[in-house]
Ligand SMILES: O=C(O)CCC(=O)C(=O)O
């Protein structure tokens with residue numbers, strides 16, 4: 001039960017901390033979002049990865065893909081695999097989110113939640129490879145899912161944002177240091193959803209100038 005969303009229907013929870021989250025519905029118009037969604041599902045080399053947790057190999061409950069400046073950055077130095085090279089669709093989205101984020105991104109992680117059983121457990125994104133107060137730009141397509149956050153030191157402080165088709169969520173400030181976030185599993189019937197998180201990874205350059 002712990003993984004189930006506590007705000008399945010209720011929309012944005014009140015008092016959402018604006019210092020760590022910035023939500024914009026309709027960032028990409030519906031028609032364009034529909035096209036991008038279909039294309040990403042069909043054309044992405046989706047993989048189901050395993051991660052090591054307490055010495056056990058666990059299958060990630062969603063599909064993922066990882067794109068970025070493949071020939072310029074040594075991601076293996078920060079424990080990551082080299083990403084796939086940017087597609088023109090992903091580059092166009094990157095250029096669209098950058099002015100709002102105010103930084104440039106060098107990679108994007110794609111998550112494909114096939115139905116309500118797919119999820120991402122409570123976590124924060126590794127600050128050592130991105131800097132502690134970095135901005136992550138998160139773009140969502142398809143099924144609306146609840147993005148929950150809770151304070152690391154006080155789990156009763158929880159909020160939820162419904163991430164709509166074509167929306168943009170900026171994660172900023174203390175979000176990765178003081179808060180955890182997740183996409184909970186749902187027992188309600190859920191269609192597919194794709195989420196893209198644009199990131200700026202700090203890793204040594206392969207092409208020093
Ligand atoms: O699917 C989402 O909205 C969030 C994904 C996420 O937190 C991550 O990939 O680190």
Ligand SMILES: [Fe+2]
Pocket residue numbers: 123124125181
């Ligand atoms: Fe995350």
